[in-house]
Amino acid sequence: MPELTYREAVRDALAHALRQDESVFVMGEDIAEMGGSMAVTQGLLEEFGPQRIRNTPISEMAIVGSGIGAAIQGMRPVVEIMYEDFLTLSMEQLVNQAAKHRTMSGGQVKVPLTIRTQGGAGWSPGAQHAQQLEAWFVHVPGLKVVFPSTPEDVRGLLWSSIYDDNPVVFFEHRTLYPIKGEVPAELVPIPLGKARIHREGEDVTVVATGRLVHEALQAAEAAESEGISVEVVDPRTLLPLDEETILGSVRKTTRCVTAHEAVVRGGFGSELAAVIQHGAFDWLDAPIERVGAKFAPLPFAPAMEQWVVPHAADVLEAIRRTVARS
Amino acid sequence: MATVEEKAEPGKKGVSNEVLRGFFREMLLIRRFEEKVEERFRAGELPGFLHVAIGQEAVATGVCSALALEDVFASTHRAHGHAIAKGTPVEKIMAELYGKAEGCSGGYGGSMHLYDLKVGNLGANAVVAGGLPAIVGAALAFQMRGEKRVAVAFFGDGATNTGTFHESLNLAQLWKVPAIFVLENNGWAESTPAEQQLPLPVEELGKRAAAFGMKLIEADGQDVEAVYLAALAARDHALAGKGPVLLHVRTFRLTGHYVGDPQVYRDRDALKQERKTKDPLTLLGARLELSDDDFAAIDAEVTAEVEASVEFAKAGTDPKPEDALKYVYA
Amino acid sequence: MASEVKLPRLGQGMESGTIVRWLKAEGEEVSKGDPLYELDTDKVTQEVEAETTGVLLKIVIADGEVEVGTTVGVIGAQDEDVSELLLTAQGGNGGSPEREVVEATAEKTPAQPESVEIAASVEASSSGRVKASPLARRMARERGVDMAALKGTGPDGRIIAEDVEDAAAHDAVADMPAAPAQPPSSEVEVVELTSTRRTIARRLTEAWEAPVFQLSVTADASELVATRERLVELMREGETKPTVNDVLTRVVASALVRHRPVNAHFVDGKIMRHTGANVGIAVAAPSGLVVPVIHDADRKTVQQIATARADLVARARDGKLRLPDLEGGTFTISNLGMYGMEQFVAVLNPPQVAILAVGSIEDRPAARDGQLVIAPTMTMTLSCDHRAIDGSEGAEFLRTVKAFVESPALAL
Secondary structure: OOEEEHHHHHHHHHHHHHHHOOOEEEEEOOOOOOOOOOOOOOOHHHHHHHHHEEEOOOOHHHHHHHHHHHHHOOOEEEEEEOOHHHHHHHHHHHHHHHOOHHHHOOOOOOOOOEEEEEEOOOOOOOHHHOOOOHHHHHOOOOOEEEOOOOHHHHHHHHHHHHOOOOOEEEEEEHHHOOOEEEOOOOOOOOOOOOOEEEEOOOOEEEEEOOHHHHHHHHHHHHHHHOOOOEEEEEOOEEEOOOHHHHHHHHHHHOOEEEEEEEEOOOOHHHHHHHHHHHHOHHHOOOOOEEEEEOOOOOOOOHHHHHHHOOOHHHHHHHHHHHHOOO | OOOOEEEOOOOOOOOOHHHHHHHHHHHHHHHHHHHHHHHHHHOOOOOOOOOOOOOOHHHHHHHHHOOOOOOEEEEOOOOHHHHHHHOOOHHHHHHHHOOOOOOOOOOOOOOOOOOEHHHOEEEEOOOOOOOHHHHHHHHHHHHHHOOOOOEEEEEEOHHHHOHHHHHHHHHHHHHOOOEEEEEEEOOEEOOEEHHHHOOOOHHHHHHHHHHHOOEEEEEEOOOHHHHHHHHHHHHHHHHOOOOOEEEEEEOOOOOOOOOOOOOOOOOHHHHHHHHHHOOHHHHHHHHHOOOHHHHHHHHHHHHHHHHHHHHHHHOOOOOOHHHHHOOOOO | OOEEEEOOOOOOOOOEEEEEEEOOOOOOEEOOOOEEEEEEOOOOEEEEEOOOOEEEEEEOOOOEEEEOOOEEEEEEOOOOOOHHHHHHHHHHHOOOHHHHHHHHHHHHOOOOHHHHHHHHHHHHOOOOOOOEOHHHHHHHHHHOOOHHHOOOOOHHHOEOHHHHHHHHHHHOOOOOOOOOOEOOOOOOOOOOHHHHHHHHHHHHHHHHHOOEEEEEEEEEOHHHHHHHHHHHHOOOOOOOOOOHHHHHHHHHHHHHHHOHHHOEEEEOOEEEEOOOOOEEEOEEEOOEEEOOEEOOHHHOOHHHHHHHHHHHHHHHHOOOOOHHHHEOOOEEEEEOHHHOOOOOOOOOOOOEOEEEEEEEEEEEEEEEOOEEEEEEEEEEEEEEEOOOOOHHHHHHHHHHHHHHHHOHHHHO
8 A cells, every 4th residue: 555644645535636626726824836734745736726726814713714705605715724733823714604603594594614723742842833623523412523643544534524414624734644553545535433453462552642642552562561451432523423343342351541641631532531431330340541642731841741731651650550550 | 986975866867666566565564564563573482582773674676676685685583574675475584483394494483593595695694794704705706716796795874883894894895796785884883873873973984984995885774665676776886896895875774672571762753754754664655655445455464464464474383392403514 | 424336247248238127116115235227238147136234216227138237226224315416417327318319210110129229228228338440330230239238349349240240240130031841740840832932031030039059160172072973983974973962962961861960850849869961952942942851861872862853853943842852851952052152051951950050062271191282161050949969969960060071972
């Protein structure tokens, strides 16, 4: 199977959609000549021209809002928000408008808009360029939230997000852009709302997203040598959530750890833990552990930054806590 | 860069009396609708918030009459007039206010979320300036697809203070999309008068267009003919690919911000004076030299239509509670 | 001044006790030091004395399992109003909802009312909760295990699934119910094979009533296997091929005659020891489990045992066993090794006083002459009826069995 980096996989999905469908266009800050601050859209301007690969001013509200307007008129805009921290500037349009048009209109309106963004810690971006805010959007009826962790997943899911008729907030992770992974020779759409089991195990289920999928897999290796068999599940789509796969896994292993880079308190792991305790209550042999960042704005100094965000070691510790004896 | 101000002068262009009589009827329909809505609200029959546009009928009729069926618009929380003027049957609007399934938004939206895609109504918005960016997007879509359509945003003077307003006009002008931004300047942002929220004199609010290099067209909002001609000019400008237009109309809100608003913040005498001299219906009626009989005849017609709409609404179906989940996702 | 009578902690590690009965009635006068009620703890039943003098105004909990510290009664002055005290007492105890929960769950699972009741009352009381995982609670409910009696090995002493499983395994009815075996007397109870299941159920219950203990031993099976292979080499034309189990049967029979207390029946309060070893072999027949007997196994050669065994098993599978096949057993061997079961506990086959459960032969690390080797090992678990056999007797027998398994020659 061919290999693509995560970044190339995003670009590939965009290029495929742009090629086959005139209604798809991309807009965002610095995405045209510069090819995007994360170099994701490099090369697209040359192939598709400035009408369809549009640089915008620094106007997150207007960028997202005009994406909404164009989507309502039947186009499939893909809006790039440079850092997910800046989603905050477009929240009014995302939450009050995009998410609600269909319901408020009694079903007359569809908003097939895709908002791509990226975030995460690493290399000291500082507190305002490193957040993980996916949990906020899971809380808004009318939105869909996707957070892939591998090249294959990001390509297949971005395609499906573009062709989903609902507003999708699509999270990428900055440290994942360079990772390589096998992808099918042809783009294979991956349906929203289906989890992926990366590794099977018997003793503990780790439900991880984004960068922490990879940390979890490392932790699972280490746990194996300690005699703990770990199953790693990546929901991939946070909203709608594949409860069936996740509950099935926890009912098998009877123990669960949730893992994400976002802050623990109120993070997506909290929603997972609630869903799991409710759906698998009689199968739980230990409390559910949540792994995530410590509760602080991300500091600049590398030593502090590394300490605040979770790593494989934290996942391993949580795994150990679920199987611990006195 | 020069921004030309055009003031549409009444009588200077050819709007026949027949057309004006049509305008009158529609404006009176809007007026009677709004009055009926106030009455029914006070009787406790209408849930939620209500904001009526009594005094601003000429803007709704003037602008919407200049638009084609395929043009789209987004409105504000004070949307009944625009919705009626763009062509949604009065009974569907009344039914929506009563929260019935027969309402134009299926009972899902209410007064502040009237939608009717068939006639290009992209929705009223409860967030001040909330509808502007989507209008930029709609105009962008028309431009990209080469369609001869305009997208119109209605908003008030209070909205010109928001970031959304600035970002939207900025982007629209940058990309020269076929959008018309109709600034219904009634001098009040809820209870806050112009002096407390606008750094420019209220009459000069149109100057904000200059900040974006955008074409400004102004008209007297109480003169329906002037508004109509101005809207036509704006539409032509936009469709010619010359870019968006800020259509600034000075108008008067002759009631409170919302139905039931005691307007403690307003000068009683000033309001009385405005009601006497600024009522667009009175002004147009005088211009057309309508006799009392003429007026009564038209009034009887539109009143009957409004009352029928109330009957229609009251006889409507209540949505099933579980229908709340029906349209969350496409 | 009224005072609450709270369940005392009478020993280190005591979390709860069971009130058996009150020795004073409501309204009766009580002096400090008088026996107030009988309390059953893990170790012993004892009388609990009153700590104050007065009138026993209220018995809050009449009987049943109670956590240490729970208010079980109130002593005060005659006609004293203790309603407020009772309210706080019941609040502390978790109050009347406790009883409702107990009734509801008792209705739902009539087969195991006692343990469900106990589990429910333990869960409902708000002070001194039993810490257990949701999974463990469900398993305890399903298997009728009394969680209050368990020691949890999870973090903070929480009871986890494994703890319940272990407990259930000890108490459990193993899935090897015995078919009827007849006492070797002139009174013969004829049991129709068609009612096998009903009978198994009845006998299960009988076995449940015996105070059983288990002893386990793991033996190096290399010699056992080697012996069998030699016997197979020495086989003659037309003879039945002996199995490792046949060799085992032979050595167990030898052990039985050397430890006659284990080769016995417990009937009508009497122990009846037998001279010869009639070893029953548990067989899975279409109609259910049956235990045909190899009579005088201690005086048969392995080859003869093999022949008898093969014949019995074949007829058992065809449903053609006769009464003499099933009569006279003095001991039973149950082997689930062919299913890969490493170790299990078999249910007694009354009136036999012992039964041996044999697990699979697995290659495991073993120490030999101070060296670590991989050897085929086999775990055997002996269930004994404590009314007839003590631990030492069972252990001596099992030690002999192990020795014989590891050196079959010793069994000659």
